[in-house]
Amino acid sequence: MLTIGKVAARAQVSADSIRFYEREGLLSPAQKSESGYRLYTDEAIRRLNFIKHAQQCGFSLAEIRELLELKGHDRACCNDVYRVAVEKKLQLEAKIKALKTMSQALNRLIEVCSRDTKPLDECPILAALESSIARETIRSRGAAKRRPEAHS
Numbered sequence: 001m002l003t004i005g006k007v008a009a010r011a012q013v014s015a016d017s018i019r020f021y022e023r024e025g026l027l028s029p030a031q032k033s034e035s036g037y038r039l040y041t042d043e044a045i046r047r048l049n050f051i052k053h054a055q056q057c058g059f060s061l062a063e064i065r066e067l068l069e070l071k072g073h074d075r076a077c078c079n080d081v082y083r084v085a086v087e088k089k090l091q092l093e094a095k096i097k098a099l100k101t102m103s104q105a106l107n108r109l110i111e112v113c114s115r116d117t118k119p120l121d122e123c124p125i126l127a128a129l130e131s132s133i134a135r136e137t138i139r140s141r142g143a144a145k146r147r148p149e150a151h152s
Contacts (some may be wrong), residue, residue: 001031004029006094007045011044021051
């Protein structure tokens with residue numbers, strides 16, 4: 001049996017992380033000593049490594065919990081895990097696409113900047129942001145006017 005400090009050292013996480021994962025239901029001590037110390041087996045280290053690797057792949061704690069639950073179900077199969085992994089990959093690709101769009105928008109703003117000491121009311125980046133906000137407001141108001149009203 002291993003104390004929380006030994007498990008933390010072997011898994012290269014903090015004892016606070018272990019306590020957090022316990023509160024989140026991802027890990028539990030095998031038993032407690034008579035004096036109340038948490039005691040773990042090597043399985044806890046394997047589970048912590050699983051959690052760390054899953055986090056590196058972008059899985060949230062809820063998704064990691066789902067994977068661990070699947071792992072513990074007799075009826076679960078590889079296809080169940082595959083489904084979770086594909087869903088995560090699609091989510092990540094959508095985030096990447098959104099981040100690329102934001103990066104391109106920032107590039108356009110940076111390109112219009114004159115990088116001089118003009119006062120802020122003449123700043124081309126702020127002006128472009130204000131005009132973008134104004135255009136979005138006008139577009140959304142126009143779309144709302146074009147929508148037929150629901151009648152009861």
